[in-house]
Amino acid sequence: MNRFDYIRPKNVAEAVAAASEPGSAYLAAGTNLLDLMKGGVSRPERLVDVTHLPGLDRIETLADGAMRIGALVKNSELAYDEAFSARFPAVAEALLSGASAQLRNAATVGGNLLQRTRCAYFYDTASACNKRAPGSGCDAIGGENHGHAVLGWSEHCIATHPSDFCVPLTALGAIVKIEGKDGRRDVPITDFYLLPGDTPDRENVLSPGEMIVGVRLPAEAAGFAANQRYLKVRERTSYAFAVVSAAAALRIEDGTIAEARLALGGVAARPWRAIEAEAALAGAPASRASFEKAAEAAFADARPSGDNAYKIALGKRIVTRALAMAASGTPEVMPALPASPFAPLSEGVIHV
Amino acid sequence: MSEIAQLQPGPRMRHGSNIGQPLTRSEGRLKVTGGATYAADNHPDGLLHAVIVPASIARGRVVSLDVAAAKAHPGVVEVMTPENRPPLAMDPYEKSNPLMFRMNLLKDDTVRYAGEPIAVVVAETLEAAKEGAILLAPRYEAERPEVTLDGDVFKPQAVGPGMPAEATKGDVEAALASAAKRVEATYETPPQYHNAMEPHAVVARFDGDKLQLDMPTQGLAMSRMRIAGLFGLKPENIHIRSPFLGGGFGSKGSVSSPEALGILAAKLTGRPVKLVLAREEMFGSVGHRGQTRQTIKLGLDETGALTAFDHLTRAATSRFDDFVEPASGVGQALYKVPALHTSHEAVRIDTGTPSFMRAPGEASGSIAFESAIDEAAFAAGMDPLAFRLKNYADVEPISDKPFSSKALKECYREGAERFGWQDRPLEPRQMRDGSGRLLGWGMGTAIFPALMFQGNARAVIRRDGSGVMEAGGHDMGQGAWTALAQIAADGLGLPMEALEFRSGTSDLPDAGVAGGSTHTATAGNAIYSAGAAVIEKLTALAVGDERSPLFGAGNVGVIARDGRLIRQDDEGVGESYADILERADLDEIEGSGQGAGDPSAQEAYAMYAHGAVFAEVAVDPDLGQMRVNRLVGAFAAGRVINPRMVESQYLGGMIWGLSFALHEKAVHDRRSGRIMNANFGEYHVPVNADLQGMEAILVAEDDPHVNPLGIKGVGEIGITGTGAAIANAVWHATGIRVRRFPIGLADLLG
Ligand SMILES: Cc1cc2nc3c(=O)[nH]c(=O)nc-3n(C[C@H](O)[C@H](O)[C@H](O)COP(=O)(O)OP(=O)(O)OC[C@H]3O[C@@H](n4cnc5c(N)ncnc54)[C@H](O)[C@@H]3O)c2cc1C
């Protein structure tokens, strides 16, 4: 590991000032960053440890019913917060489907949003990777890319964003709260992540030194609490990243979908909001035919970036299933295998 | 969770108070409280930390290393490269037997595989050593590597540990040509890398011409000989401590390159050196299970009887050494068949040399062969169990020898009953769970040869009546400390508390390599016979002395029990060991024993452990995701020394079988030859949630021929049978036959 400075600021202003120096990185729980540093993938010259900053570890309900979550709230704390999981059950389900209990107990909200891709070529410093070393090329193209993007990718990068948490946040229109040298700003999560284009090293809209101080879920998002699910298909039953995942949230009035929210995970460089699919669902009956149509819409622009055409077929089925699960109602209690196809299913959800 | 059918004490069990008891691990408390000292837990004064620098190309040569930059980093003490690597007493490429693997010890600038050590950085701290390794910034001249099985094929001289590459019986071609039904299929198994929880590690200290090593090894004596040869040291000047291994699985059977490099670094710097592999470095120079492509042809007559089979394995070996996965051998002992042909071919690829990995040959061969048997059963329109019973082998098919014992029918019966197999529909895609997920049932026959190596032990009874047993055994987590001590206690006729069991260091009698599922049999028989030798001497002292109550009891015989010798015909008459030694004025009495195979019995009988594994798999029909609902394995492996340990071995083996069927695979980038998933995040093994319930049934079996104690091995058999049982269940659930392992959800999307 390279030698680096370690700074423990007393407040957000100090943290921002320290991190604005070139070569700095924020350190939260380090479950991603330290791995990257040990592998020589990330070599910051100074670490600005945010874990001791005051005031960022709260989960608050605001007067209008919106909820504000501090950047340092642990993934598991948020998932087990009753007020939160009652309003945003798919977010809790997504959180509990991620990583392992130990990692969830450590990992923070801010760190989860900013975790890096799991592209193996990004981690392997001997490989060409435009994200890690801009301009060096992309060895994932033409390589082992079974798990890579099918939406929004470019010839410069085909990596995906791996977070589960961010998928329902994207569906529900969460706002990312940012603080930097020039003050505070709020950015909708749908605008927060950048597609790779020809600068895959730029992953989000943060300027140097800006930090995430929290995430806000708007009050209207709670209107979907009765019908929302997160579904995550993976290569083993637990402790694996999503092959493809979907967060589906519906407002159903008299059997008709008044409004739908849908986002996909594991398919693109950002958690993917499926606006066209949502539009296709609005006003449609809550039926399998509607869900299948929406699934087609969600993947209309998808194309394989390599050996991964199956993800498109699979993705459509996941969307159909997630919508069917959402339509059949949020479960009373969190299933023992959150977001898993092996969690209890209502009758008729499985099709073939 | 599980049910244990306890073995009843067999007729030849002489003393029997400890053998067969489900004792917990004697070192368990040490382990769970952190008190057990593994190799890397040793920190002698002046210790330096070494790291290997793994090559990032798979073929070519190293053009430059920035040694100056690395040495300039604070804390870096030395950089070892081909330029300054201390001389060795023998060429590490010398190979006098198939168990001796060629080592990559910085011979030259050639790179033979990704992960080959190209330098070693030694520093005051691990962090400095690691940074030094990055600063070396190796530059290469790379050539395009080959990492698939599509390259040039050659016929290997031998496979596995020197076994014949080919075997034939009868006229296979004719039998296949005239078969009523034929099944032909090709199966592929991926490269897999042993990843014991404890990586390879060494703490090496020279003291003049003496060498002290803390190093996990499955073969203390073999490792000592190897190091003695390499370094030109007298074996007795090398002391290896290996009290606990955090798993070995075959990869710690012989010394691997990294451990030897750690010793070289200690030699170069003149200070104690610790070298521990990082997880990603486990995917390179310490062996692996080589990939295979297996083509199996089976012929059947109208009644479903097997008439012939042909099993051809193509396996990978490295460019510089030979180890060919002996996968085709597995069918030679499984089913009655008049004609069979098994053969191997090999392809040289740019990886490290494959080696023994838990059930080498058997695991890869079994998942393919037992899948083919399932395909054959379906082709014959028969239930897979009925098909196996129809083709049950009463003698070993390849040799026509009788089996020394074979309780496989009981395994089938007990396993099938427990599982509820009788309700299985013949056709696939017939069963669903309450939510509509597809369910499938599959089975496989498990088999593993009952081998013996050579081992020695030394026993002592002391004047206070207590005993000592010395055997340089190996506890890899399987429970040797406990099971071998149980045998020792019975061998000496002592309660466990009165026994001191010494093991795990190279200065003790060589108890044999812990490999091939032989350790309990080999070391156990050595221990038992050492105990018997001491008891014999004690008996002679007692029955020949008229002051002893046992005087003259020689003819009727005496029994050793609870620290006493007693008359066989009158258990009320006896004398304690302490009294016998006291009267004879002896401080202690000593004996030694051997464990080894009996060549005449091995000539007369085929010796195997057997089992039957049944699996239920659930598959999401839309999404392809799979989960194993139930696994039931019933195994017969001779005498059970400790049912708790044996059960653990079976369960662990079965989980490995699940791993083989659904998870484990190293993924190479074909262009660079590097393994892209060399970490536990991406190299998947099963997690608890992957398996809802499992059970191992210990089927009673008495084997009068394998060895005096009647012990067969249990360490590897659990993998065999299980992989195919799961693959067959996936087929039964979905109707999709996947022949490339591991089966992934993308294979099932239809
Ligand atoms: C084996 C393994 C399995 C995993 N499986 C999953 C999974 O299935 N699903 C899933 O979603 N995730 C998974 N993860 C990823 C895990 O969720 C992330 O590692 C974790 O959320 C990161 O949080 P952290 O607090 O440790 O962040 P850190 O590692 O400390 O930081 C991550 C990044 O965020 C930056 N950062 C952190 N906080 C802030 C802030 N407040 N403002 C600005 N920048 C900040 C850091 O500079 C760094 O670049 C897995 C991780 C591992 C190691």
Ligand code: SF4
């Ligand atoms: S896909 Fe993106 S992250 Fe992966 S190697 Fe290419 S540029 Fe790097």
